[in-house]
Amino acid sequence: MASKFLKSNRTGWLMAGPAAALIGCFVILPFVFAIILSFTNQRLVSPNAAEFTGLANYRQLLGMATLTLDPVKDEAGVVKLAADGTPEYPAVRSFTRNNPDHPDLAGMREWFSFDHGDSRTFILARDVVFMQALLNTFIFVLVVAPLQGGLALGLALLINQRLRGINLFRAIYFMPVVVSIVVVSLLWRFIYDGQSGLLNNLLGAISFGAMPKVDWLGNPNTALGAIILMSVWQAVGFHMVIWLSGLQTISPTLYEAGAIEGASKWQTFRYITWPGLRNTAVLVLIVITMQAFALFAQIDVMTGGGPLDSTQTIVFQAVERGYGKQDISGGSTISVILFVIVLSISMIQRWLTRERT
Amino acid sequence: MASITLKGLKKSYGNAHVIKGVDITIEDGEFVVFVGPSGCGKSTLLRMIAGLEDITSGELNIAGRVVNDLPPKERGVAMVFQSYAIFPHMTVRENVAFGLTIAGDSKEVKDAKVAEAARILQMEHLLDRRPSQLSGGQRQRVAIGRAIVRKPEVFLFDEPLSNLDAALRMDMRMEIGKLHKALGATMIYVTHDQVEAMTLADKIVVLKDGLVQQIGSPMELYHRPANAFVAGFLGSPSMNFLDVEVKAVNGNKITVANSALEPVEIEAKTGSYSVGGKARLGIRPQYLTPAEGAGQLHGKVALTERLGAETVIEVTLSNGKPLIAALARDAIFPIGTEIGLTFTASEAHLFSE
Ligand SMILES: Nc1ncnc2c1ncn2[C@@H]1O[C@H](COP(=O)(O)OP(=O)(O)OP(=O)(O)O)[C@@H](O)[C@H]1O
Ligand SMILES: [Mg+2]
Numbered sequence: 001m002a003s004k005f006l007k008s009n010r011t012g013w014l015m016a017g018p019a020a021a022l023i024g025c026f027v028i029l030p031f032v033f034a035i036i037l038s039f040t041n042q043r044l045v046s047p048n049a050a051e052f053t054g055l056a057n058y059r060q061l062l063g064m065a066t067l068t069l070d071p072v073k074d075e076a077g078v079v080k081l082a083a084d085g086t087p088e089y090p091a092v093r094s095f096t097r098n099n100p101d102h103p104d105l106a107g108m109r110e111w112f113s114f115d116h117g118d119s120r121t122f123i124l125a126r127d128v129v130f131m132q133a134l135l136n137t138f139i140f141v142l143v144v145a146p147l148q149g150g151l152a153l154g155l156a157l158l159i160n161q162r163l164r165g166i167n168l169f170r171a172i173y174f175m176p177v178v179v180s181i182v183v184v185s186l187l188w189r190f191i192y193d194g195q196s197g198l199l200n201n202l203l204g205a206i207s208f209g210a211m212p213k214v215d216w217l218g219n220p221n222t223a224l225g226a227i228i229l230m231s232v233w234q235a236v237g238f239h240m241v242i243w244l245s246g247l248q249t250i251s252p253t254l255y256e257a258g259a260i261e262g263a264s265k266w267q268t269f270r271y272i273t274w275p276g277l278r279n280t281a282v283l284v285l286i287v288i289t290m291q292a293f294a295l296f297a298q299i300d301v302m303t304g305g306g307p308l309d310s311t312q313t314i315v316f317q318a319v320e321r322g323y324g325k326q327d328i329s330g331g332s333t334i335s336v337i338l339f340v341i342v343l344s345i346s347m348i349q350r351w352l353t354r355e356r357t
Numbered sequence: 358m359a360s361i362t363l364k365g366l367k368k369s370y371g372n373a374h375v376i377k378g379v380d381i382t383i384e385d386g387e388f389v390v391f392v393g394p395s396g397c398g399k400s401t402l403l404r405m406i407a408g409l410e411d412i413t414s415g416e417l418n419i420a421g422r423v424v425n426d427l428p429p430k431e432r433g434v435a436m437v438f439q440s441y442a443i444f445p446h447m448t449v450r451e452n453v454a455f456g457l458t459i460a461g462d463s464k465e466v467k468d469a470k471v472a473e474a475a476r477i478l479q480m481e482h483l484l485d486r487r488p489s490q491l492s493g494g495q496r497q498r499v500a501i502g503r504a505i506v507r508k509p510e511v512f513l514f515d516e517p518l519s520n521l522d523a524a525l526r527m528d529m530r531m532e533i534g535k536l537h538k539a540l541g542a543t544m545i546y547v548t549h550d551q552v553e554a555m556t557l558a559d560k561i562v563v564l565k566d567g568l569v570q571q572i573g574s575p576m577e578l579y580h581r582p583a584n585a586f587v588a589g590f591l592g593s594p595s596m597n598f599l600d601v602e603v604k605a606v607n608g609n610k611i612t613v614a615n616s617a618l619e620p621v622e623i624e625a626k627t628g629s630y631s632v633g634g635k636a637r638l639g640i641r642p643q644y645l646t647p648a649e650g651a652g653q654l655h656g657k658v659a660l661t662e663r664l665g666a667e668t669v670i671e672v673t674l675s676n677g678k679p680l681i682a683a684l685a686r687d688a689i690f691p692i693g694t695e696i697g698l699t700f701t702a703s704e705a706h707l708f709s710e
Contacts, residue, residue: 256409257442261456261503262430271455275446 031339037332044326057333063126065105067095070119079118089120096124130334133305133312136224140231140313141292148232148239149284155236156243157273170244174237181234185301188230192216192302217303220310227298227311235291239284246280247273282353286346293342314338359420359433359510359543360385361406366415368401368567375401377567378415383545383560385510388537390554391547392590393564399547400515402564406545407436407513420510435504436513439520441496443488443503450484453502460507474502477539478532494525501533505540514546518553530556551591555579563587581626585708588639594669594681596706597645599638603630611707613638617674619653623702628709639706642669645682645698647690652697654680658690672696 038057042050071079071087082088096105108124111131115121125131159170176184191198194215203211216226250273258268296315299305305312305320314334322331361383368376376398383389391399404410406417408429417425424432435456443452451458453474454467462470475481478498488496497517504512517533518526534557537544548554554561555575563570563578563586571583575591582588588596601613604620611630614620623638630636645654656674668688672680682698690696 251440251442253438253440253442254444257436257438257444257455257503258459259409260407260429260434260436261459261507263459267459271447271458272444275444278446 034332034335037329038336040329042329044323044328046326050329053329057329058337059126061127061130061330061333061337063108064111064131065108065124067092067105067122067124068119069122087118087120092122092124129309129312130317132309133314133317136310136312137293137295137314139224140228140295141289143228144232144292145285145288147228148236148288149281151232152236152239152284153243153277155240156247157269159240160244160247170241173240176234176236177238179234181297182301184230184234185298188226189217189302192226194218218307220308223303223307223311227295227302231292231295231298235288239288242284242287243277243280246277250276278353278355282350285353286349289345289349290342293338293345314341361420361511361543361545362416362418363402363406364416364418366402366405366417367413368398368405368410369413375567376405376413379564379567379569381562381569381572383543386541386543388534388544388546388557388559389562390558390560391545391562391564392549392551392554393570394590395549397564398567399549399564403436403513403515403545403547406432406511407434408432409436432511433509434511434513435507435509436515437497437500437504437517439516441488441500441520443496443499445488447487448484449480449486449488449491449499449502452488452499453484453506455503456507470506471502474506477505477536478502493521494529497521497529501536505536508540510542512540512542512544514544516548517546519548519550526550526553533557551593555591561591563590582639582706583627585637585639588706588708592641592643594642594683596639596641597680598708599640599678599680601636601638603632603634603636606630606632611636613707615676617654617656617676617678621653621702621705623705623707625707625709628707630707630709635710637708637710639708640700641704642681642683643667644700644704645680645684646700647684647688648697648699650697652699654699655695655697656680658692658694658696661690661692670696672698 037050039052039054040050041053041056069089069092071089074080080088092110095102096108099105105124108126109128111123111125111128113120113122155173159166159173194200194213194217197216199216200211200213204213214222216222254272254276255268258272263271294315295313296319299311299313299316300319303311305316315338318331318334318338320331321327321334361381363379363381366376366379367374379402381389391402393399401410405412406419408424408427412425416423419432419434444455447455450471453471454462457467457470471484472481475484478501480495480498480502483491483495483499488499491499497520500517514533518529521529530553533546537557546553546557558575560572561575561578562572565586571578571587573581578587579591582591585598589598599615599618601615601618603611604614605612605622607622609625610622611625612620612622613636618638628636648655654672654674656672658670659673659679660671662669667686668684668690670682670684670690672682674680680698684690
């Protein structure tokens, strides 16, 4: 016998049915598959049956170790210097390849190293590219979230005024959101072009040619920054609209009361506007964070992860592995890792911004 | 000294002329009530005084300064809004102290002043609550607390009690009256409740369509209304108006009559009249008494409302027009009874068309 809950809500279930089925098919099912696949060695197309491999995929992606080495010394105990005058260290390769003393380091590569005292510590990773992708993604999120959120709030405050033609400004700021990110990325590739790009020409013109031409997307030092700038510009209008809707829920009488009590512009923002935007702020922050972690299209269109892996990101890696290298279990593992990261960060943000009573 | 003068004050929104030239003088420490029907411009006028609306033309003078172009904070006014306008995310204490926080006062000063305001308004026990945990009356107290804590010389109230139930409204009305006596500040109070106007005001300003109809003490307005609008607006139930014909003119003694009214001589205080012309005779329901015989007015009882202290009856006059009479105590007049009514000529008001 069906429970009362199911029976008495038949119409409700019927109406929710199509949406629930679609979400189940295209969100929940793939997600469950991803989790299952991440514990196997399934390939996208393969004649061999998949095998259960436990946490091997996770170990492969996240495996890290440190290795501290002393400089190479000659018989007299004097530090041997390399050609450029810095101390010479034993090759890391000799520890990570066929070294029976260090089986745990086998197959790892150097990610980066730092000196302390007389010795040097090497940070080794089993998958350096993925580590770089993780790092880039975190940098992207940490820069984009405050920058985009803050800019969007500033714009929202500006356009939340009763001025003639204010809707025109609202439309202009919102326009990039309507254009597909792929199109925007293509356009910005021209803007960032190293030779005749708009940005180089503009900088050249305002500096009377003093500014050297930069290949913004071809230079590992500027590529990620260029993509950050473009991404902030593209989605700022979307968050501006969310802020705007938050601003408009604040009763105008509160502002009048503030004016009567003599609040300055800043005090009005501090005591009336900002507290009234609390829930909006949580929403904007979480949405920006989630979108930023999903960074993919810009990379795919503009740099393909290069140059020198300086714009690798988590999602780009997931797609690259799952489809480019046909390693669907590796791609799935990356997706699951991303999911766990985003979930924990959202929960931390919610907890930090909770209503304190 | 915070006296206020409004000289030829006007306000237009584009082509909509909302305030059409208002002159009012308010003495220091006076309690002035603006009354009028909905949409007559009471709130607009008050907000112009507060500085929340621009003044289109005219001159506004507070405490000897022309303040037309000063922002609200420099006018030395406090305002209590109909919707309370207390800050939802602050405790009562923070709300009351808001003006002091803005001014940068120290915590000790704030605590002392908030405690003083809380004592006056009897809300010491509410100070640590949030607005969502307060009743409507308590919220209004908080709003008043925020206004009094800065000790401004002018208080502006825009229908502060209209969101409260009848009993609470009466309590708060009395408290506002007491507050005025205790603080001695100039207060301007907007309402469309004539009971609030009559009980609180030193001076009532009756507005209609953006124009002042009459200014005066409550009793002046009640007993000597300048026009039919003022006469009808004050008093409950409101004044009866009979369309009458002028039969004779003798100085300001006018004899009027109509098909349901025996000729009666009234001393006219306003207007000009000529024999054969039309006029309106106003009689307050309270000043009608049942007659022994036919009376000056007669008709049939159409409706009886017994309120205990008085009985309000609606009479259909012999010319078919309705008339309301408020009779003493619980006089009994079953529906359909023939009734004659009389009034004293000196208590009736005559208005020209
Ligand atoms: N921003 C505006 N633009 C155009 N007309 C307005 C505006 N604000 C108010 N009005 C008009 O001004 C008139 C007076 O409004 P106001 O709010 O002062 O009335 P009120 O006497 O306070 O009425 P109530 O008793 O209903 O509060 C109304 O007819 C209203 O339609
Ligand atoms: Mg109003």
